[in-house]
Amino acid sequence: MEITHMEFGLSQEQKQIRKTVREFAENEIKPVAREYDRAEKYPHEVVETAGEMGLTGANIPLEYGGAGYSPLETMIIIEELFAADPGIGLSVISTSFGTENIVEFGTEEQKEEYLPPVAAGEAITGAAISEPHAGSDVSAISTQAEKDGDEWVINGNKMWITNGTVADYVVALCQTDPDAEGRYNGFSQIIIESDRDGFETEKIEGKMGIRASDTAELIFDDVRVPEENLVGTRGAGFLQQMQFFDETRTAVAAQGVGIAKGASERALAYATEREQFGRPIGDFQAIQHKLADMFTQTEAARVLTYKSAWCQNNDNDEDLTMLASMAKEYASRVAVDVVDEALQIHGGAGYVDDFDVERLYRDAKITQIYEGTTEIQKNIIARELQGKGIV
Numbered sequence: 001m002e003i004t005h006m007e008f009g010l011s012q013e014q015k016q017i018r019k020t021v022r023e024f025a026e027n028e029i030k031p032v033a034r035e036y037d038r039a040e041k042y043p044h045e046v047v048e049t050a051g052e053m054g055l056t057g058a059n060i061p062l063e064y065g066g067a068g069y070s071p072l073e074t075m076i077i078i079e080e081l082f083a084a085d086p087g088i089g090l091s092v093i094s095t096s097f098g099t100e101n102i103v104e105f106g107t108e109e110q111k112e113e114y115l116p117p118v119a120a121g122e123a124i125t126g127a128a129i130s131e132p133h134a135g136s137d138v139s140a141i142s143t144q145a146e147k148d149g150d151e152w153v154i155n156g157n158k159m160w161i162t163n164g165t166v167a168d169y170v171v172a173l174c175q176t177d178p179d180a181e182g183r184y185n186g187f188s189q190i191i192i193e194s195d196r197d198g199f200e201t202e203k204i205e206g207k208m209g210i211r212a213s214d215t216a217e218l219i220f221d222d223v224r225v226p227e228e229n230l231v232g233t234r235g236a237g238f239l240q241q242m243q244f245f246d247e248t249r250t251a252v253a254a255q256g257v258g259i260a261k262g263a264s265e266r267a268l269a270y271a272t273e274r275e276q277f278g279r280p281i282g283d284f285q286a287i288q289h290k291l292a293d294m295f296t297q298t299e300a301a302r303v304l305t306y307k308s309a310w311c312q313n314n315d316n317d318e319d320l321t322m323l324a325s326m327a328k329e330y331a332s333r334v335a336v337d338v339v340d341e342a343l344q345i346h347g348g349a350g351y352v353d354d355f356d357v358e359r360l361y362r363d364a365k366i367t368q369i370y371e372g373t374t375e376i377q378k379n380i381i382a383r384e385l386q387g388k389g390i391v
Contacts, residue, residue, distance in 0.1 A: 008303075010076075017069070018076050024053060025084035030356075033085035036212035037359055040205055042166055043088045043212050047095060051121015055081075056095040061103065064111055065119035066096075071247070071309040075254040079302070082258025083265070085356075086363035087212030089258065093251070094162050094213070098127035098171035100247055101189055105232030105240055114169065114191065126163040127248075128172035128192070128218055129241065131156070136376050138173070138241060139183055143220065145174035145190055152176075152190055152230070154198075154223040160370070164216025165201045169193045172220075177235050187237035191229040198223040209362035246320050248371050249328040250312060253305040256331030256367045260298040263335075263342035263360050267291060270346055270355075287345060294338045301331040322384035329377035332367035339364045 010018070028046055036043050050056055058074050060066025069077070081089030096118050102110055117123035134140035143156025154174060161170065172192050180186035192199065198221040207215060232240055268291055271282035281287050308323040310316075342357045343350035350357045368374045 014073055014076060017073055018080060020053075021055070021077050021080040022083075024050070024055070025080055025089075029081070029084040029088045033088055033212070033356070034353060034359065037085075037087055038211075038353075040207070040211045042214045043091050044166075046088055047091055047124075048121060050092045051095070054119075055092055056121045057115075057119030058093070059096060059103070060099060060115050060119045064103075064115035066115065067119075071250065071312040072306060075250065075257075075305055075309045078251055078254040079258040079261060082255045083262035085212070086255065086259055086360070086366075087210045089255070090162070090210050090213040094126075095121070095124045097162055097248075098125045101127070101171050101231055101240060101244055102191075104243070105189070105236075107228070109228070110191065110231065117168070123168040124163050124166050126161050126167035126170040127244070128158040128161050128164075128170040130158060130160045132159045132217075135160075136373060139187075139238060141173060141175060141187070143172065143174045144178075145176045145188065147176075147227070148224075150227050151224045152227060154190065154192060154220040154225065156220050158218040158220075160204070161216050161218050163214050164218055165203045166214045167194055170218065171231060172218075173237050173241055176237075180235055184238040185235050187241075188234050189231040189237040189240055190225060191231060192220070192223060192225055196223045196225060208365065209359075210366055242321075245371060246317075246324045247312060249324040249377070250305060250308040252367055252371045253301070253308065253324070253327035253331035256328075256333075256335035256364070257298060257302045257305050259335040259360055259364050259367065260294070260301060260331070260338040263339040263357055263364075264291070264294045264298055266355070266357055266360075267294065267342035267345045270349075274346075274349075281345070290341050290345060294341055297334045297338060301327075301334040305331055322381055322388075325372070325377040325380040325384075328367075328371065329374055329381070332364075332374065335364040335367050 028049055054067040057066035058069045058077055062068035078093050081092055102114055131141050145152045145154045170192050171189055174190055175186055176188040177186040200219040202217045204215045271287050272280055274281050305327045308327040311320040311323055339361045343361050346355055346357050349355055
């Protein structure tokens with residue numbers, strides 16, 4: 001009988017990547033995280049340092065100046081950044097947000113023009129999808145891109161756009177063929193540079209969490225871009241976007257793992273130091289059981305996330321959609337639950353921002369909302385199960 005071997009370990013190179021990013025996060029992110037959160041300030045200086053280390057182009061191929069990391073290695077990077085601070089971590093990792101579509105569907109000219117500056121830390125991108133009245137229902141977007149000679153003329157607005165006020169360009173999902181047959185066939189992705197006439201932004205302030213990350217509303221008022229800014233095939237934008245979500249949902253799962261990891265480690269350290277009734281609170285079984293559950297849940301979320309990344313790396317599209325949604329739904333739930341327990345272990349001290357768990361508590365919730373809500377992920381999982389004849 002043949003025995004199937006499953007390898008769960010990381011290579012020496014992957015372990016080194018984790019060590020390097022962890023040291024960067026400890027030295028460059030943790031000391032300033034509270035400051036940027038309080039000020040709701042984008043961490044330009046930290047992002048520049050990350051760019052010098054190649055972290056802003058982690059997913060960009062080597063031939064375009066990026067680090068060329070695999071999906072799994074990218075998840076390791078995200079996990080370590082978010083364990084330190086989700087707000088700054090998102091600012092670092094999202095500098096290339098949207099380039100995935102250019103890598104996968106763009107022309108060679110687009111790749112050569114737009115990817116190297118991002119990989120070098122000299123440019124920031126954004127993916128402009130959601131609108132004020134179109135969030136979970138992506139097919140309801142109304143931003144219009146009409147052809148006028150050899151240009152696209154774009155009108156509409158986008159909401160909740162990461163990097164909205166700091167991006168040099170965004171990859172926007174637009175309605176280009178409103179009369180196309182089929183609900184999903186009238187959309188295209190178009191690159192829009194932020195210095196175009198008619199491109200306006202308004203920063204969204206007062207967010208509960210990830211306050212160091214830039215979020216904005218974008219307004220397009222007769223914005224003109226050349227026809228060669230179309231990404232991939234006209235009318236295929238919706239399907240391209242669904243493939244993009246498989247990748248970004250795995251990334252959000254890694255964010256959840258990082259938050260849970262950061263909260264668990266802080267709670268363990270606090271339980272070792274904090275004394276009540278003459279001994280560390282970590283000596284009490286109630287606290288020990290909380291920590292045991294927290295670390296177990298984090299590890300389970302990590303394995304599911306890494307499996308999704310493995311499918312992405314091995315072009316296993318048959319399982320990726322379901323696994324990405326499973327990982328995203330579960331890891332985000334674990335993040336919220338684990339941070340809640342971490343704050344409980346800290347007691348009253350965890351309720352003020354002298355301790356990082358207060359910030360992590362606020363940051364964790366967004367992982368259950370962006371890139372598809374928890375409810376949408378469950379819909380996708382159920383649909384995939386039915387399609388496979390499992391239920």
